[in-house]
Amino acid sequence: MRRVFTRAVALFIVLVGISSNVFADGRITTAFRVTDLEIKSPHILGSAFYDLFWIDATDSINDEIYWNIREDSPKPDGYSDISILYHFKNGMLKANEGLCRHGSSWNTFCEPSEKADNYVSRVMRLTNDPFGMYDYVTSPQNISIDIIGVKVKAEYGQMIFSFDRETNSIQGKFFCFLSLAKAKEHRMPYWLSYVGDKTLDVVLRKSDLSEGLKGESGWWFHLDFVAKPVSYLNRASCINPIE
Numbered sequence: 001m002r003r004v005f006t007r008a009v010a011l012f013i014v015l016v017g018i019s020s021n022v023f024a025d026g027r028i029t030t031a032f033r034v035t036d037l038e039i040k041s042p043h044i045l046g047s048a049f050y051d052l053f054w055i056d057a058t059d060s061i062n063d064e065i066y067w068n069i070r071e072d073s074p075k076p077d078g079y080s081d082i083s084i085l086y087h088f089k090n091g092m093l094k095a096n097e098g099l100c101r102h103g104s105s106w107n108t109f110c111e112p113s114e115k116a117d118n119y120v121s122r123v124m125r126l127t128n129d130p131f132g133m134y135d136y137v138t139s140p141q142n143i144s145i146d147i148i149g150v151k152v153k154a155e156y157g158q159m160i161f162s163f164d165r166e167t168n169s170i171q172g173k174f175f176c177f178l179s180l181a182k183a184k185e186h187r188m189p190y191w192l193s194y195v196g197d198k199t200l201d202v203v204l205r206k207s208d209l210s211e212g213l214k215g216e217s218g219w220w221f222h223l224d225f226v227a228k229p230v231s232y233l234n235r236a237s238c239i240n241p242i243e
Helices: 002-010 058-070 180-184
Strands: 028-041 045-048 053-056 084-089 092-100 109-112 119-125 136-138 141-147 150-164 169-179 209-211 217-232
Touching (some): 028 058, 028 092, 028 169, 084 217, 119 150, 150 180, 169 180
Parallel strands (some): 109 217
Antiparallel strands (some): 028 084, 028 217, 045 053, 084 092, 092 119, 119 136, 136 150, 141 150, 150 169, 169 217, 209 217
């Protein structure tokens, strides 16, 4: 259950390559890896006792995400369970799932996974920040995401973020939209606790329903994140488009 829940949302986000410092062993710091990730909306509900009771499982899922970012389990292979890497090239942000070594170095040596889907978006200066604390924004993109083990097509995937030089980290928010119609088309695997064999429109909280940019009903996903630099295997040169 833990690994499924984490992968469900971890594929949404991590951020971003800012620096480019070459190491003597051939690695290059061109990527950031997520260190903290939290679902803010929508809330995810789970049922118990044959649907007689429903509970808000969002906090529990966020706890699972926290530990899976840091753990190598249940079958240890030397890599953290979840690692998503982002880096820049020619003004574009490219994201893909990565392999980061688990251990005393705390996942500081990473390489991209060739099996993972890539997310590519242009990075721009944010001129009208509604939160008053972010500097950059990515162009909106349709994106494939995993929601509790089910891959769906979400719309308007977009990130806003800033770079904190004091902590050498990136902090930001990620948003995307899943329509009610698409949520009804996808059913949870039967073996999942609390949400098994239920469609997405059932487990996503109804009070979080909103409208998309075209007026369609659905859910806006909102996640907060923090990401920190990792030493990235030098398979391709990366260019800093921001500084």
